Amino acid sequence: MTSRTRGDDGSVSVMIAVLIPALxxxxxxxxxxxxxLRAIARADALAAEAARAANTAVDTRSTSVTVDTATAARTATDYLAHAGHPGYVTITGPRAVRVTVTVTEPTTIGLLGSTVHATGTALAQLGVGTHDGGLP
Incomplete structure (x- = not known):
């Protein structure tokens, strides 16, 4: 027959009472x-897609290929409105568009707050011509 010491009574209960809340x-x-992290990834993806959509507004009426700024801004803004997230579009050059979007999503547990806000920014530059990509 084994003997138990009285000092060990309830020690497992105390350990569990401390570990369970910590876990x-x-x-x-x-x-x-x-x-x-999902909100950050979504904001980055939305900004990139809106910038790409803006770069489809190519102005080919002149001798040089540029982005039609009014159409590009409207296209990117429409894309963001359709996605349901606010953002703004900046034309940074004759062939470049920068899009910044803010994503707000609810959290599951709410320990870090009831919602998560993330901002994504993307710059898309219109590439004209072809290149071999560095292949021999």
Whole structure:
């Protein structure tokens, strides 16, 4: 027959009472942190796609190929409106468009706040002509 010492009674319960809330806290941070990462990735992707959409507004009426600025800004703004996220478009040159978009999404647990805000920015430059890409 084995003997138990009275000093060990309830020690497992105390350990579990401390570890379970700590593990739940870590789980909540992981879930809410992944929501933040998803919002950042979505903002970057939306900005890139809106900038690409803006670069489809090519002005070929003159001798040089440029971006039709009014159409490009409208195309990117329409893309963002269709996606349901606010943003703004800046024409940074005759062949370049910069789009900045803000994504707001709710968090699952809400430990880091009830919503996550992320801003994505993308610059698209119109490439004219062909090149071999450095291949021999």
């Amino acid at each position: 739940l806290l870590v789980l909540a941070l992981v879930v809410d942190g992944s929501a933040r």
